[in-house]
Amino acid sequence: MLDFLASATPAIFGFPVASGVVLASGKSWKTLRQFSLTTTRDFGMGKQSIEKLIQNETQHLVEELWKSQGKHWSGQGMKALTEESSDPEREFHHKSLLTVVQLFFAGTEISSTTLCCALLLLLKNPDVLGHYCVPHINSALHDSQYFEKPDITYPGHFLDVEGNFRKWEAFIAFSMGVALANGERWRILRRFSLTILRDFGMGKRSIEERIQEEAGFLLEELRKTKGAPTEPTFFLSRTVSNVISSVVFGRRFDYEDKMFLKLLQMINGSFIEMSTPWAQLYDMYSGIMQYLPGRHNRVYYLIEELKDFIASRVKINEESLDPQNPRDFIDCFLIKMHQDKNNPHTEFNLKNLVLTTLNLFFAGTETVSSTLRYGFLLLMKHPEVEAKIHEEIDQVIGPHRIPSVDDRVKMPYTDAVIHEIQRLTDIVPMGVPHNVIRDTNFRGYILPKGTDVFPLLGSVLKDPKYFRYPDAFYPQHFLDEKGRFKKNEAFVPFSSGKRICLGEAMARMELFLYFTSVLQNFSLRPLVPPADIDITPKISGFGNIPPTYELCLVAR
Numbered sequence: 001m002l003d004f005l006a007s008a009t010p011a012i013f014g015f016p017v018a019s020g021v022v023l024a025s026g027k028s029w030k031t032l033r034q035f036s037l038t039t040t041r042d043f044g045m046g047k048q049s050i051e052k053l054i055q056n057e058t059q060h061l062v063e064e065l066w067k068s069q070g071k072h073w074s075g076q077g078m079k080a081l082t083e084e085s086s087d088p089e090r091e092f093h094h095k096s097l098l099t100v101v102q103l104f105f106a107g108t109e110i111s112s113t114t115l116c117c118a119l120l121l122l123l124k125n126p127d128v129l130g131h132y133c134v135p136h137i138n139s140a141l142h143d144s145q146y147f148e149k150p151d152i153t154y155p156g157h158f159l160d161v162e163g164n165f166r167k168w169e170a171f172i173a174f175s176m177g178v179a180l181a182n183g184e185r186w187r188i189l190r191r192f193s194l195t196i197l198r199d200f201g202m203g204k205r206s207i208e209e210r211i212q213e214e215a216g217f218l219l220e221e222l223r224k225t226k227g228a229p230t231e232p233t234f235f236l237s238r239t240v241s242n243v244i245s246s247v248v249f250g251r252r253f254d255y256e257d258k259m260f261l262k263l264l265q266m267i268n269g270s271f272i273e274m275s276t277p278w279a280q281l282y283d284m285y286s287g288i289m290q291y292l293p294g295r296h297n298r299v300y301y302l303i304e305e306l307k308d309f310i311a312s313r314v315k316i317n318e319e320s321l322d323p324q325n326p327r328d329f330i331d332c333f334l335i336k337m338h339q340d341k342n343n344p345h346t347e348f349n350l351k352n353l354v355l356t357t358l359n360l361f362f363a364g365t366e367t368v369s370s371t372l373r374y375g376f377l378l379l380m381k382h383p384e385v386e387a388k389i390h391e392e393i394d395q396v397i398g399p400h401r402i403p404s405v406d407d408r409v410k411m412p413y414t415d416a417v418i419h420e421i422q423r424l425t426d427i428v429p430m431g432v433p434h435n436v437i438r439d440t441n442f443r444g445y446i447l448p449k450g451t452d453v454f455p456l457l458g459s460v461l462k463d464p465k466y467f468r469y470p471d472a473f474y475p476q477h478f479l480d481e482k483g484r485f486k487k488n489e490a491f492v493p494f495s496s497g498k499r500i501c502l503g504e505a506m507a508r509m510e511l512f513l514y515f516t517s518v519l520q521n522f523s524l525r526p527l528v529p530p531a532d533i534d535i536t537p538k539i540s541g542f543g544n545i546p547p548t549y550e551l552c553l554v555a556r
């Protein structure tokens with residue numbers, strides 16, 4: 001399943017932002033899916049026609065310029081290239097471009113301003129006219145790491161020693177790291193990451209103990225709230241993040257650690273930003289959006305800061321590295337880098353180290369903590385479900401013993417509820433965007449090789465063929481008539497196929513242990529009557545962001 005797909009680098013993860021496309025559940029996904037496919041095709045297949053239109057318009061512009069006969073010219077004519085004309089004879093009424101122009105009225109101004117700036121720069125640097133150069137006028141590209149002279153017009157940035165145009169890595173920095181890499185790079189990084197995560201206990205006893213210990217710290221914190229209204233976001237992300245942190249950084253962070261809280265705020269902020277309509281527009285129209293100022297740029301800076309933090313951890317590890325005693329994921333990667341140092345084609349380089357660590361840290365924090373946060377809200381809306389979980393916990397675990405993964409098989413109801421929470425909340429609704437690696441026939445549509453596709457997981461998670469009440473919270477979806485746990489092949493919150501979530505085993509363990517530990521010790525009390533609890537996501541895009549809420553945790 002899904003073997004024809006590779007990961008696409010979503011524009012939003014590339015320059016300068018992160019990811020998202022319009023999302024829906026139930027019936028509306030069909031309409032949206034159709035729309036996404038059509039738009040992708042319009043943009044993929046329409047390239048030549050748009051090129052022709054631009055060539056036409058360029059001719060009109062050149063004619064205008066001839067008319068100026070070398071006299072003073074202000075540059076305003078540049079707008080002709082980007083403005084929609086009222087002349088019905090002119091072909092600039094192409095539907096897809098019109099849509100773009102309507103959506104981004106600013107696009108006119110930005111494109112023409114870019115061209116004007118380019119001309120101005122050429123005037124200031126007449127020697128440049130002899131070269132083949134592409135102007136990139138954007139402050140975020142002024143990175144001295146990539147560009148020798150970041151703040152001056154220097155076409156050499158885009159030319160190799162033979163004067164040929166070269167594409168800079170700065171433009172594709174996010175196609176590295178396991179989550180967004182493809183081909184051999186992805187295979188190597190995925191195999192390596194899985195091996196190291198398993199070595200450090202993923203899916204095994206040792207990580208279970210780590211989670212139990214961390215859940216203990218969480219319970220202590222929650223007790224301190226003494227049943228007062230509490231906003232749970234960072235209580236949950238701190239504890240969950242410490243589990244993956246102990247694998248990638250070899251340590252947990254103190255809950256009072258301000259830097260840790262800042263990191264979590266950045267991760268949470270990026271997940272939200274990736275899910276805004278801005279991000280969705282960026283994904284669909286990155287060609288234009290990358291030149292526009294606006295909210296879609298925020299996540300770029302957040303991710304850069306997270307990368308800086310990881311780079312600083314790498315430095316600390318490097319300074320105290322003992323190849324015989326790797327302490328964490330970073331150490332293991334560094335050892336591999338040293339072993340491969342004479343191999344110019346190795347994937348074990350600093351960039352892949354930083355980005356793969358970021359992938360794990362990010363994915364290992366936000367997904368699980370958002371699911372817990374959403375789950376507690378759903379349980380408050382359905383107190384009868386919470387009551388049944390309490391009952392099962394009391395029967396199987398009792399009030400004192402720490403919950404363990406072995407309890408799961410004896411707790412089918414709790415297991416079914418956790419599955420139902422994941423099904424309904426659909427926390428990563430379109431997985432990670434993919435890219436077809438060969439021409440693919442999909443339900444009668446030909447998707448040409450290279451087409452970006454967004455596998456909307458909600459289309460499966462809410463498929464009425466598999467779930468009786470697709471849009472309702474109904475734990476019985478995962479129970480048979482005798483109350484035993486019932487698997488369902490349409491349960492795909494971790495996606496499906498070769499790129500299926502790499503941290504699934506860890507996530508499943510965490511969800512079970514956190515839900516049971518919290519509910520063993522507390523009853524959840526909403527601040528409003530259950531009927532008034534709104535479970536609509538705060539934002540829906542790359543992620544389904546749970547609504548912000550407060551609750552009281554009353555000791556049992």
Ligand code: HEM
Pocket residue numbers: 007178179180190244359360363364365367368371427428430431432433493494495496498499500501502503504506507
């Ligand atoms: C409730 C928790 C989680 C959910 C719902 C979830 C969901 C997903 C989904 C939908 C994908 C995209 C798969 C695709 O490309 O088709 C994914 C990928 C990934 N996840 Fe998770 N995830 C969760 C927890 C975790 C955890 C705890 C980790 C870290 C240990 C993790 C690490 C990753 C990585 C590294 C990838 C990229 C895999 C690749 O491209 O080969 N995830 N996840």
